[in-house]
Amino acid sequence: MSFYDFVKSAEGADVLYIDGEISSDESWWGPGGEVIARKFRQQLSRCGDVTVWINSPGGDVFAGAEIYTALREHAGKVTVKVTGIAASAASVIAMAGDEVLMSPVAYMMIHDPWTFALGNAKEMEHWATVLREIGEGLIIAYTAKTGKTRDEIVEMLAAETYMSAQRCVDEGFADGLLFEAPVQAHTSNALMQARRYGQAAICAMLKPPAPVHPKHSEDAPMRSEIALYAQLVADAYKYAT
Numbered sequence: 001m002s003f004y005d006f007v008k009s010a011e012g013a014d015v016l017y018i019d020g021e022i023s024s025d026e027s028w029w030g031p032g033g034e035v036i037a038r039k040f041r042q043q044l045s046r047c048g049d050v051t052v053w054i055n056s057p058g059g060d061v062f063a064g065a066e067i068y069t070a071l072r073e074h075a076g077k078v079t080v081k082v083t084g085i086a087a088s089a090a091s092v093i094a095m096a097g098d099e100v101l102m103s104p105v106a107y108m109m110i111h112d113p114w115t116f117a118l119g120n121a122k123e124m125e126h127w128a129t130v131l132r133e134i135g136e137g138l139i140i141a142y143t144a145k146t147g148k149t150r151d152e153i154v155e156m157l158a159a160e161t162y163m164s165a166q167r168c169v170d171e172g173f174a175d176g177l178l179f180e181a182p183v184q185a186h187t188s189n190a191l192m193q194a195r196r197y198g199q200a201a202i203c204a205m206l207k208p209p210a211p212v213h214p215k216h217s218e219d220a221p222m223r224s225e226i227a228l229y230a231q232l233v234a235d236a237y238k239y240a241t
Helices: 033-045 061-073 089-094 121-146 150-158 165-171 182-197 199-205 219-240
Strands: 004-008 014-019 050-056 078-087 099-102 107-110 161-164
Touching (some): 061 089, 078 089, 089 121, 161 165
Parallel strands (some): 014 050, 050 078, 078 099, 078 107
Antiparallel strands (some): 004 014, 107 161
16 A cells, blocks of 8 residues: 555645655665656646645655655645654655645654664665765755754754644744634744844734725724734844844
C-alpha cells in the first residue's frame, strides 16, 4: 500500500494525502524507484492547486526529496496542512508548501539524517561523509522556508527538535494554524515579526483596511480591526526598544 494518495474532494479540488511512513514496496532509491517517482509526478501534473495533508513520522529521505522537488516545481498553489505530525522526511515535504498550516495539536520534528551501517572504520567514515552531505540538502529546505541562518538550522537538527504548532509558526516553519480566524492568524504572525525584527518589519506588514462607508452597519468590525492594527504598531515600538 502506498504512503500517498491523490484524490478529488467532493468539491472537485485536488488533494494529496501523505499518511504513515514514507516508504513503499519498491524503494524510491533502489531498483524500480524511478518508476514510482515518475508515477507520482504524472499524478501531480494532472492537478491544479493542490492541498497536501500530512501525518507522517518520516522515512525514506530520497522519496521525501523527490516529493519536495515535485511540489516546489508544481505550477499550481501548494497548501500543506499538518494534521498530526510531520517528522523527519515528512517535515522536508512540508517545506514545499506555498502556505503551511498546522492543526493546533499537530507537531513537527527535524533532525540530522541517520542510517544503519556495517563494516570497518573506513566504511563507517564513508557513511559519516554521506550523511553529512544528505544533511546539506535538509538545511537548504529549512533555511529556504524559515529564513533562518544555516547555523541556526544546524543547531536545531543536531538537537533533534520537536516543535508544537505554535512554535512552528513562531520559528517560520509554518505560516499559520488551522481553524484560526484570519485576523487572529495575521495578528499572531505580525507580533512574532515585531519581536524578531522590530518596528520596521511590523509596519511594512500592516496594510490599512479598505474603507467602509459610515452608514453601513458592518463598519463596526472594521473599526475593531483598525484598533487591532493600531495596537500592533504600539507593540512593535515596545518590542523594538
